[in-house]
Amino acid sequence: MEQDLKMGPHDVGGEFSDPIDTLDSGMTHWEKFSNGIRGAVSARKVITLDELRLSAESFGDEYFKMPYFERNGLALVHRCLERELFTEEELQLARTKAEKEFEVPLIDLPNPKSITHLHDGEEHHHHDNDFQEDEAGEGPPSYYFDMLAVAKLLVDRELITMQNVLQKIEQFDNVFPARGIAVVAKAWTDPKFRKFLIRDAKNAIIDMGLKLESFAEIICMPQSEQTHHMVVCTLCSCYPRSLLGMPPSWYKSRSYRSRVVHEPRKVLAEFGTIIPDDVEVRVHDSNADMRYLILPQRPKGTEDWTEAKLANIISRDHLVGVRVPEDVI
Amino acid sequence: MSYSHQVEPTPRFATTDQIQVVKRQSEGHCRTPSYIRGKIGIVERYCGNFKNPEQLAVAHPTPVIIPLYRCRFLQTEIWPNYLGAETDTLEIEIYEHWVDPV
Numbered sequence: 001m002e003q004d005l006k007m008g009p010h011d012v013g014g015e016f017s018d019p020i021d022t023l024d025s026g027m028t029h030w031e032k033f034s035n036g037i038r039g040a041v042s043a044r045k046v047i048t049l050d051e052l053r054l055s056a057e058s059f060g061d062e063y064f065k066m067p068y069f070e071r072n073g074l075a076l077v078h079r080c081l082e083r084e085l086f087t088e089e090e091l092q093l094a095r096t097k098a099e100k101e102f103e104v105p106l107i108d109l110p111n112p113k114s115i116t117h118l119h120d121g122e123e124h125h126h127h128d129n130d131f132q133e134d135e136a137g138e139g140p141p142s143y144y145f146d147m148l149a150v151a152k153l154l155v156d157r158e159l160i161t162m163q164n165v166l167q168k169i170e171q172f173d174n175v176f177p178a179r180g181i182a183v184v185a186k187a188w189t190d191p192k193f194r195k196f197l198i199r200d201a202k203n204a205i206i207d208m209g210l211k212l213e214s215f216a217e218i219i220c221m222p223q224s225e226q227t228h229h230m231v232v233c234t235l236c237s238c239y240p241r242s243l244l245g246m247p248p249s250w251y252k253s254r255s256y257r258s259r260v261v262h263e264p265r266k267v268l269a270e271f272g273t274i275i276p277d278d279v280e281v282r283v284h285d286s287n288a289d290m291r292y293l294i295l296p297q298r299p300k301g302t303e304d305w306t307e308a309k310l311a312n313i314i315s316r317d318h319l320v321g322v323r324v325p326e327d328v329i
Numbered sequence: 330m331s332y333s334h335q336v337e338p339t340p341r342f343a344t345t346d347q348i349q350v351v352k353r354q355s356e357g358h359c360r361t362p363s364y365i366r367g368k369i370g371i372v373e374r375y376c377g378n379f380k381n382p383e384q385l386a387v388a389h390p391t392p393v394i395i396p397l398y399r400c401r402f403l404q405t406e407i408w409p410n411y412l413g414a415e416t417d418t419l420e421i422e423i424y425e426h427w428v429d430p431v
Contacts, residue, residue, distance in 0.1 A: 005354055005363035014364040014408070050386035054358035083388070217376065219399075234362050261364065262404075265413045280416045283404075288360045288422035289379045289397055 009063035010056070013234030013285065015258035020270050022322075024248035027069070030144040032169050034073035035246065037151050039168035040160045043213065047079055053236055055079040068237070068252045070143045077146050086153045094149035102140070102148075171213070177245035179210055180293060180319045185311040188298040198222055201293060205243070214242040214291070221284065222295040223324065228275045229294050230268065230321030232260035233286045240291035244316050251320065261285055271322040294321040301328035338378065340396040340425070346372045347431040348400060350423055358386035361427045369431055370402035373420055381424065396425040 027035070041047050056063065056075035063071065080086060086094075154160045183205055187194040196204040201220040205212060212218075218240060221229040233239065234257050239247040250256050260267050264281050268274070275281055284292050296318040302310060317323040342348060352367030360382050376397040384392035404417040411417070 005352070005366050007355055007359055007363060011363050013362045048385045048388070050358055050382045051388055054386040057358060234364075235360065261419060262408045263412065264417070277414045279414075280418060281413060282417070283419045285362065285365075285419060285421040287362065288382070288424070290376060290399065290422055 012258040013261045017255040017258040031069040034147045036165040036169040040164035098148035180243035181314045185307045216291040231292045238286040299327045340375045373399040373401045
């Protein structure tokens, strides 16, 4: 490893790091909102993705100390200030207002001892400490108010609309994740489509009737008996979002980004995927303008299954290449 | 941003050409990770012409449009102590100003 060529904290490919937490922790409302504004800002071409990346890379040592959505949210705030889309004072004012609007008046809870009800037919009394967790429920993180402020300021300046933001949140939740799965189910049942997909993925997917919002080109890599493909983005979190939704938390983790390029088989084993030595493991570092969809092999025992039934056994993890669908015999 | 329909500039390299990733430092935002700089591989395919991300990152008003390639490397070429199979490979996208002929 040539340390002197390192670009910054984000350039982690090749580092040694911890085992990967293969569970996806999902997203909170704050994270979805922050992500939705970034999506709206990119889609409306207010700020380019590369500007947002550079802004995050400039955090130095703070880069990996901040959680992913906080880092990317604050990168947007910084870039808006640099581009003079609003001033520091306007931001502070909007932020204070957002905090005020968020405050919820405290209400008196009933005395828990006075609540009596039945559990499995047995009379049940509550104790004082039964409600402590609910009362102490965590509020939004500090950066969420920055994001609310940015949204307000950009909407006021007619650079984005709140509808743009809400639409992004909706698409990431309910539209994008199903698409990649539908594409693979079709490729498993329609040999002509499979050929088209491997030759020219973007047009094959558009031909299916899906409208792809992303600027990026798409490349489909079919798994085979000879080659096992898997995808990583060592520099940030490039991912075919318009086909798979948001990347899972492990995909954005420092461990995954550092390790896949130099010890892919060890990483695969942590996902429970063992690839024999006579099969080539081919890592795709998705770092620029292409996005990758891995086409898994159709499991044995599904020969008479319909497209809809097949869709039930396809998971995002198969389409990133960290897992393979199991045979059903 | 894809400018694939734009034929200029003509790509200097074609599939299977042997190439070396330029080994030098970069300033600002760049999409060529440090681990791949200086490594020798082949061109897997030409991907089309794209705006230079190094200029996009600073909101350059007229970024240059450059050819982009997918390049393939043997893992044993990148990592001298690679522990997987000898046939294992890595593919990555490299903009033309980061590619030298071998």
